[in-house]
Amino acid sequence: MANIGKILFKDHGAFDVDPRVGWVQDGQKVNDQGSWGRMSGGDPDKTMDPGDAGCPENAPVWAYASVVWGDDASGSPDDGCVYVKGDPHLGIYRVTGTARAVTMHFDGIEPTSAG
Numbered sequence: 428m429a430n431i432g433k434i435l436f437k438d439h440g441a442f443d444v445d446p447r448v449g450w451v452q453d454g455q456k457v458n459d460q461g462s463w464g465r466m467s468g469g470d471p472d473k474t475m476d477p478g479d480a481g482c483p484e485n486a487p488v489w490a491y492a493s494v495v496w497g498d499d500a501s502g503s504p505d506d507g508c509v510y511v512k513g514d515p516h517l518g519i520y521r522v523t524g525t526a527r528a529v530t531m532h533f534d535g536i537e538p539t540s541a542g
Contacts, residue, residue, distance in 0.1 A: 428507050429536050432514035434490050436473045438466040442526040443495040448477045450486040451504055457482075458491050458501070465495070474517070477510045486510050490520035490531065497526025506533040 436446040445462040459480035463473050477488045488510040489502030500522055502508075508518040519534040 428509045430511040430514045431508045431516045431518040434475045435517045437521040445493040447491040449491040450482040450488045492522045500529040500531035
């Protein structure tokens with residue numbers, strides 16, 4: 428497991444999506460029901476702090492894509508990201524495909540100095 432302070436969400440699909448985060452809390456998977464602002468394929472990437480959505484410190488965390496008029500897609504606790512507020516690493520997630528065939532890709536963890 429690797430610590431991350433934020434998630435970088437990339438929409439490379441042919442659909443509109445509300446990027447969200449998911450995490451494990453009390454042994455249960457939780458998906459953020461808020462939105463970080465709707466994205467369309469080709470929009471600038473979004474950086475999200477899972478703590479702003481209610482994710483507790485030291486929880487496994489991943490990106491979740493709520494697709495408008497389509498099938499949602501999600502990362503997984505198996506991606507190996509653990510949320511630690513202020514950690515300088517990003518978990519990189521990218522969605523591709525069409526509204527009815529969405530794929531979530533975990534592209535790894537990168538060091539960053541971005542705020």
